[in-house]
Amino acid sequence: MxxxxxxxxxxxxxxFRNKGMLPIIFILPIIQLVVLSNAATYxxxxxxxxYIDADHTSTSRTLIEKFDASSFFDVLAVYPSDKxxxxxxxxxxxxxxxxxxxxxxxxxxxxxxxxxxxxxxAIDGSAAGVKGGYINEIVHGFNREVRLKYMDASQxxxxxxxxxxIPSFWYNTSLDYKTFMVPGIxxxxxxxxxxxxxxxxxxxxxxxGTLEQLNVTPISKSQFIIGKLFPFWVIGLGLLTxxxxxxxxxxxxxxxxxxxLLYVYTSIYILLILGMGLFISNYTDTQQQAMFIAWxxxxxxxxxxxxxxxxxxxxxxxxxxxxFNPIKYFVxxxxxxxxxxxxxxxxxxxxxxxxxxAVVMNALAVWSYKKVN
Amino acid sequence: xxAENVIEVNGLTKAFGDFKAVNAISFEVxxxxxxxxxxxxxxxxxxxxxxxxxxxxxxxGEAQVVGYDVFTHPESIKKNIGYMSQRFALYDDLxxxxxxxxxxxxxxxxxxxxxxxxxxxxxxxxLEDIANKLVGSLPLGWKQKLSFxxxxxxxxxxxxxxxxxxxxxxxxxxxxxxxxxxxxxxGTTIFVTTHYMDEAEYCDRVSIMVDGRIEALDTPKKxxxxxxxxxxxxxxxxxxxxxx
Amino acid sequence: xxxFIGFIQKEFYHIFRDKRSLFILFGMPIAQIMLFGFAITNxxxxxxxxxxxxxxxxxxxxxxxxxxxxKYFSIKQMITRESEIEPTFQKGKIKAVLNFEKDFGKNLIxxxxxxxxxxxxxxDPNTANAITNYINAILQNYQQxxxxxxxxxxxxxxxxxxxxxxxLKSVFMFVPGVMTIILMLVSAMMTSISITREKELGTMExxxxxxxxxxxxxxxxxxxxxxxxxxxxxxxxxLSIFIFKMPVEGxxxxxxxxxxxxxxxxxxxxxxxxxxxxxxxxxxxxxxxGLMLPVILLSGFIFPISSMPVPLQxxxxxIPAKWFIVIIKGIMLKGVGLPYIWKETLILxxxxxxxxxxxxxxxxxxxx
Numbered sequence: 001m002x003x004x005x006x007x008x009x010x011x012x013x014x015x016f017r018n019k020g021m022l023p024i025i026f027i028l029p030i031i032q033l034v035v036l037s038n039a040a041t042y043x044x045x046x047x048x049x050x051y052i053d054a055d056h057t058s059t060s061r062t063l064i065e066k067f068d069a070s071s072f073f074d075v076l077a078v079y080p081s082d083k084x085x086x087x088x089x090x091x092x093x094x095x096x097x098x099x100x101x102x103x104x105x106x107x108x109x110x111x112x113x114x115x116x117x118x119x120x121x122a123i124d125g126s127a128a129g130v131k132g133g134y135i136n137e138i139v140h141g142f143n144r145e146v147r148l149k150y151m152d153a154s155q156x157x158x159x160x161x162x163x164x165x166i167p168s169f170w171y172n173t174s175l176d177y178k179t180f181m182v183p184g185i186x187x188x189x190x191x192x193x194x195x196x197x198x199x200x201x202x203x204x205x206x207x208x209g210t211l212e213q214l215n216v217t218p219i220s221k222s223q224f225i226i227g228k229l230f231p232f233w234v235i236g237l238g239l240l241t242x243x244x245x246x247x248x249x250x251x252x253x254x255x256x257x258x259x260x261l262l263y264v265y266t267s268i269y270i271l272l273i274l275g276m277g278l279f280i281s282n283y284t285d286t287q288q289q290a291m292f293i294a295w296x297x298x299x300x301x302x303x304x305x306x307x308x309x310x311x312x313x314x315x316x317x318x319x320x321x322x323x324f325n326p327i328k329y330f331v332x333x334x335x336x337x338x339x340x341x342x343x344x345x346x347x348x349x350x351x352x353x354x355x356x357x358a359v360v361m362n363a364l365a366v367w368s369y370k371k372v373n
Numbered sequence: 374x375x376a377e378n379v380i381e382v383n384g385l386t387k388a389f390g391d392f393k394a395v396n397a398i399s400f401e402v403x404x405x406x407x408x409x410x411x412x413x414x415x416x417x418x419x420x421x422x423x424x425x426x427x428x429x430x431x432x433x434g435e436a437q438v439v440g441y442d443v444f445t446h447p448e449s450i451k452k453n454i455g456y457m458s459q460r461f462a463l464y465d466d467l468x469x470x471x472x473x474x475x476x477x478x479x480x481x482x483x484x485x486x487x488x489x490x491x492x493x494x495x496x497x498x499x500l501e502d503i504a505n506k507l508v509g510s511l512p513l514g515w516k517q518k519l520s521f522x523x524x525x526x527x528x529x530x531x532x533x534x535x536x537x538x539x540x541x542x543x544x545x546x547x548x549x550x551x552x553x554x555x556x557x558x559x560g561t562t563i564f565v566t567t568h569y570m571d572e573a574e575y576c577d578r579v580s581i582m583v584d585g586r587i588e589a590l591d592t593p594k595k596x597x598x599x600x601x602x603x604x605x606x607x608x609x610x611x612x613x614x615x616x617x
Numbered sequence: 618x619x620x621f622i623g624f625i626q627k628e629f630y631h632i633f634r635d636k637r638s639l640f641i642l643f644g645m646p647i648a649q650i651m652l653f654g655f656a657i658t659n660x661x662x663x664x665x666x667x668x669x670x671x672x673x674x675x676x677x678x679x680x681x682x683x684x685x686x687x688k689y690f691s692i693k694q695m696i697t698r699e700s701e702i703e704p705t706f707q708k709g710k711i712k713a714v715l716n717f718e719k720d721f722g723k724n725l726i727x728x729x730x731x732x733x734x735x736x737x738x739x740x741d742p743n744t745a746n747a748i749t750n751y752i753n754a755i756l757q758n759y760q761q762x763x764x765x766x767x768x769x770x771x772x773x774x775x776x777x778x779x780x781x782x783x784x785l786k787s788v789f790m791f792v793p794g795v796m797t798i799i800l801m802l803v804s805a806m807m808t809s810i811s812i813t814r815e816k817e818l819g820t821m822e823x824x825x826x827x828x829x830x831x832x833x834x835x836x837x838x839x840x841x842x843x844x845x846x847x848x849x850x851x852x853x854x855x856l857s858i859f860i861f862k863m864p865v866e867g868x869x870x871x872x873x874x875x876x877x878x879x880x881x882x883x884x885x886x887x888x889x890x891x892x893x894x895x896x897x898x899x900x901x902x903x904x905x906x907g908l909m910l911p912v913i914l915l916s917g918f919i920f921p922i923s924s925m926p927v928p929l930q931x932x933x934x935x936i937p938a939k940w941f942i943v944i945i946k947g948i949m950l951k952g953v954g955l956p957y958i959w960k961e962t963l964i965l966x967x968x969x970x971x972x973x974x975x976x977x978x979x980x981x982x983x984x985x
Contacts, residue, residue: 006478014466020895024902032910035932039914039925042659042743046923089780091957092943112770118777123950125785126659126747127921132777133750143773150771160764161729163680165753169739170706177742185910192906200898209460215428216456217479218448284637288810291901292641295806299645299909300652308919309657310744312664312712318656332709339740342707372447373429 003219007227011201015231025197025235026242029189033182033243034250040181044130049073050094052085057105059146066142067098072134085119095121096131109150171254171339182251183334184307186243191327192298194236194270198229198277199294203287215371225366229274236270237263256341262334265347268355269330275361276326282368301327329354379404379531379562380425385434387420394420396585397434402531402564407557409573410566411609412582418566419459419535421582425564426456426533439530452480455524455532459539461516463523465509469500472508473523480527494522514545521552531562538569550575573605581612588612620829624837628811632841642807646799646849647856653795654861658787661747666713667694667705676722680733680759684715689751706738713737713748725763781950792857793945794918796850797938800876801883801912804846806904808887811838813900816891831980839884846880857949866952875948875962879941882965885972886937892979912938940964 016022049067053060068075076094079085085097099117107114118135122128172179205211214224240263247253277294284290304311304318305327311319322328329350336342375381380402387395395417402408412418423429425438427447436443439453463472473494477487495504498518508516517537524532534553538546550572557563565576573579573593580590589596589612593605600611633639666684670677685692694711696702705711716734718724725731735752737745782789812835815821824834854872857863865872887904894900914920915929916938922930933939940961947953947961955962 003479003481006475010464010467010471010475013471014464017466020899021902024899024906028906032906035929036910036914039929039933040920041924042746042920043924044921048923090947090951090953092947108771108773113772113774116773116775118775119780120777122779122782122785123946124790124921125782125787126790128779128782128785129750130746132779135777136775139773139775143771146773147771161725161731161760163725163756163760164730164732165735165749165756166732167749168734168736169742169745170702170736172739172742172745175739175742175746180741180743188910192909196902196905200901204898208465209458209462210464212428213456213458213462214479216426216451216454217476218452218481219479220448286635287897287901288814289635289637289641291806291810291905292638295802295905296641296645296648300648303649303652303657309659310661310741312744313658313661314656318652321656335740336707336709340707340709340738342709346707346709372427373423 003223004227004230007219007224008230011228011231015235025193026239029193029239030242030246033185033189034246037178037182037185037251040185041177042126043175043177044127044134045072047073047096047131047134048094049075049096049098050077050079050085050088051075051098051100052079052082053100054102055100055104059105059108060100063100063139063142064098066138070134070138089119089121096135098135108146178251179253179339180335181307182247182253183338184305184331186240186247187305187327187330187334188302188307189243190236190239190266190270191273191302191330193239194232194273195277195294195298196291197235198232198274199280199290200277200287201228201232202278202281203284203290206281206285207287221366221369221371225278225369229271229278232274232277233267233270236273237266240266253338255338257337257343261344261347262337265333265337265351265354266330268351268358269326272326272354272358272361275358275365278365279361279368282365282370301325304328305331307331323353324357326354326357375401377403379439380408380564381435381437382425383435385421385424385436386432387417387424387429388432393585395424395431398582398585398587400580400587400590402562404530404562405557405560406577407553407563407565407575409576409579410564410582411568411570411573411579411605412566413609413613414568416582417585418582422533422535422564422566426454427451453530455527455529457520457524457532457534457537459536461513461520463508463516463520466507468507469495469504469511469519472519473526476523477526482527490526494526498522514541517541517545517549518552521549525556525561529561531564532556534563534565536566536568538567538572546572570604570606570609579605581609583612620827621833621837624824624829624833625840628838628841631811632845642803642845643849643852645803646796646853649795649799650792650853650856651860653791654788654857657791659743659790660785660787661744661751662689663691664689664712664744664748665693665710666690666715666748667696667711668692669696669699669702669714669716671719672717672721674720674722676725676731677717680717680756681715683759684752684755687751687755689748702736711738712741712744713752715752788857788861789863789950791918792853792861792863793942793949794916796853796857796945797879797916797941798909798912798918799853800846800850800880801886801938801941802904802908803849804842804880804883805887805890805908806901807842807845808839808884809890809894809900809904810897811842812888812891813894813897816895817897832977835888835976835980839888842884843877843880846883847877850876850880863949865949867948867954871954872945872948875941875944875958875965878962878965878969879937879944882937882941882969882972885969885976888976889972889979892976912936915939917942937965937968 051064053064067073077088079088088094089097097119101115101117104114116139120128120131169175202211248255280293281290284293304322304325311322311328333347333350336347378401383399384397385395386393386397398421410418420429424431424443425436427443427450431443438450441449443450467475470491473491474487477490495501503511521537538549553563576593578592580587596608597603600608602608602611668681684690694705696705702714705714714736716736718732721731733756735749737748739745779785815824825831858865890900890903894903915933915936922933922939944958944961947958
């Protein structure tokens with residue numbers, strides 16, 4: 001027991017004496033959490049909008065005004081011809097072009113029907129869909145006004161049946177993406193720091209030769225490993241704490257559920273991650289290799305964690321794969337606990353799976369650490 | 374194992390595939406002696422030492438160190454030996470005091486004992502001024518002496534030194550060997566590998582490894598007589614030429 | 618010159634002998650592209666929803682059937698009371714509850730108006746929005762079908778064309794991003810590690826004492842990674858074209874040239890990092906922790922830059938990845954040539970020069 005204490009002491013001293021690494025471990029993640037969370041949004045606004053008005057009537061001008069008045073669209077230019085509009089889209093100056101054809105007003109009033117040309121830069125497919133939706137909304141609204149203006153009284157009585165779908169957004173009434181992303185980003189940062197630090201630490205001792213020296217001492221495998229990993233476990237939880245405090249103060253992230261539960265879960269989670277780091281470092285000879293391998297898995301796990309894109313949207317085989325992705329569970333738990341106030345029973349599946357995973361991973365790590373070659 | 378022996382080795386072999394780095398070596402080391410384990414670079418010395426200190430599993434043969442079998446009880450061996458690696462492996466980012474305390478603690482010494490012995494050690498080596506400096510800032514000679522002292526800190530029965538004087542100036546080398554003598558006088562067995570043949574003169578007995586085998590094993594005086602030369606260096610050269 | 622070639626040879630040997638790193642270097646991009654192409658998407662499908670039907674008449678049944686036939690939704694639960702909604706959401710599987718008001722069918726006929734509450738778990742606002750929009754679309758569709766006898770006059774019909782990506786494939790959005798990220802991270806990280814490793818091992822001093830000039834040393838270290846990254850880029854592009862059917866509307870040559878430019882920019886960044894970092898560990902941590910998240914979040918790869926708060930939009934301008942993504946999307950999806958992307962190209966060149974100049978300055982300071 002005391003032996004473990006000596007190792008822990010040494011590790012802490014080394015970590016805090018490493019002036020170059022301290023900012024990277026603490027300050028960098030904090031800055032990222034605070035700054036980058038503001039970047040995360042799928043909202044679509046400031047849409048770069050241009051139009052071609054071949055009609056030049058009061059109707060067409062009113063329609064354009066509607067777009068001008070909308071907070072979603074930035075009316076940037078009017079183009080005299082299709083050629084210039086196309087060029088502007090190619091260069092990225094505009095993303096949406098509305099073409100009001102010649103005789104638009106005349107067709108609408110005489111033929112009772114007129115078309116509009118709409119071109120949307122669809123490289124970002126989902127954003128394009130949203131933009132299309134906004135355009136339709138504005139056009140339909142304009143359409144209703146036109147109808148009311150020109151329809152005679154008898155027609156006005158013919159009312160279609162209307163089914164209203166009334167949205168109600170729970171847990172995040174303002175659809176604030178930050179509420180969604182901040183806990184997720186925090187998860188990411190805690191994971192990355194824990195994994196990279198633990199993965200590189202043992203390899204470094206291998207590289208400088210002190211690992212061999214330790215292997216000649218009577219210290220046991222488990223004493224060594226526990227002593228080495230404990231400081232990183234503490235740092236991981238410390239980061240979580242700082243992150244949560246900042247999330248509350250700066251982003252006013254809701255924290256509806258039990259914080260105690262969150263810490264219990266995170267403690268187990270960090271153990272899992274540290275086990276992975278240890279396992280990786282047992283099979284690599286240089287810090288570079290360890291870092292690469294850790295990075296390889298981290299990026300894949302992050303992208304498949306449901307943090308940026310929903311897991312439910314992935315094909316079945318991918319969803320099965322995510323069962324082995326520890327980050328997925330952490331993201332789920334953090335969101336459920338913080339944003340919905342879920343309880344023990346709700347997160348039990350994730351808790352159990354993470355626990356099992358942690359046990360297996362650490363067992364593997366301990367087994368693969370050989371004091372004797 | 375005979376009572377006066379600290380190490381007994383019989384036909385010890387380490388093979389990597391077809392290549393035998395250590396090829397059936399046999400020897401004994403008596404308590405309290407300074408045993409020089411010599412050989413050219415690549416002769417197999419480090420591989421052999423790694424087996425004796427319990428971090429490398431032998432392929433075949435037998436070996437017992439401080440009464441324990443290297444195959445079955447490597448961990449028990451470790452409690453009773455000290456080791457100084459080629460790289461003087463101390464933590465550069467810990468101070469002299471912290472390094473000593475750390476290794477003392479790993480070997481299970483009580484806090485009180487550590488404090489006592491540490492004070493003693495610092496005084497003996499004259500390290501008072503730099504006791505709180507990071508080891509990384511010390512010149513090589515100091516690191517070497519410190520590393521040796523740390524390996525003896527827990528009063529092991531035998532200490533293994535792997536090329537302990539590499540890269541160090543002649544005066545420091547002399548001082549170092551004086552430290553070795555002192556330790557031997559106190560009853561610690563010294564097992565030292567080196568490729569400096571002049572250091573062989575300082576040992577009680579030496580063995581010379583060539584290509585994985587022990588080709589000579591005796592006191593320096595007798596070896597010089599046997600090969601009809603005046604220095605251990607010449608013994609080695611003659612040996613190497615004879616093999617060819 | 619011969620010395621220089623010899624030096625570059627040595628660098629190549631280093632790299633190719635480290636099998637594990639090599640595996641990651643090439644395996645990683647391939648794995649990521651596959652993942653992105655097949656698994657990662659913003660679109661929703663098979664979302665689990667629940668129904669709270671206070672009416673249970675023929676109309677609600679029709680609507681519910683329509684929804685269940687949609688590929689976007691999977692009706693997993695029928696609940697009977699409002700109080701069940703919260704616990705259902707808390708369990709985490711159900712993302713939306715459709716609440717049909719009482720006497721739905723009757724209201725539709727008599728009042729000509731009936732309401733459905735679309736209650737979504739908006740912890741993921743994106744999904745919540747998408748669900749709401751899709752449900753509304755289905756409702757609109759149904760509404761039109763029951764109103765089809767009513768002819769409406771004064772119809773304005775928008776004819777919408779989705780350009781550059783008619784099928785709204787999310788692959789088109791992600792592949793350029795993934796390519797950029799991999800090239801940037803690998804190049805920057807590898808270079809910074811390679812240089813700091815020599816510093817740590819002490820062999821850097823040997824190199825500096827040799828007849829090789831400092832800039833030759835740096836260039837020599839970087840050249841092998843240029844080749845490796847080019848191979849990587851080529852593999853990614855080929856995979857995108859053949860497996861994901863991504864078009865290359867523009868010139869392949871231009872694509873190649875711009876890629877090489879971006880690789881050099883990233884390598885220059887790596888060199889700069891190596892002048893700041895003293896140990897391999899710091900170099901790696903700076904490259905990964907310092908670059909990864911900003912690049913993913915601020916480059917326009919996943920989140921549209923135009924929607925970010927203004928200060929962040931400004932910051933995103935200093936990230937080389939952002940400009941390269943614009944270039945790739947332009948060449949591959951829009952088919953533009955240099956005249957349209959000269960500005961971005963110039964910016965990348967400028968950044969490269971800036972990184973290199975700064976690195977040289979820092980090196981000179983250290984040597985003194």
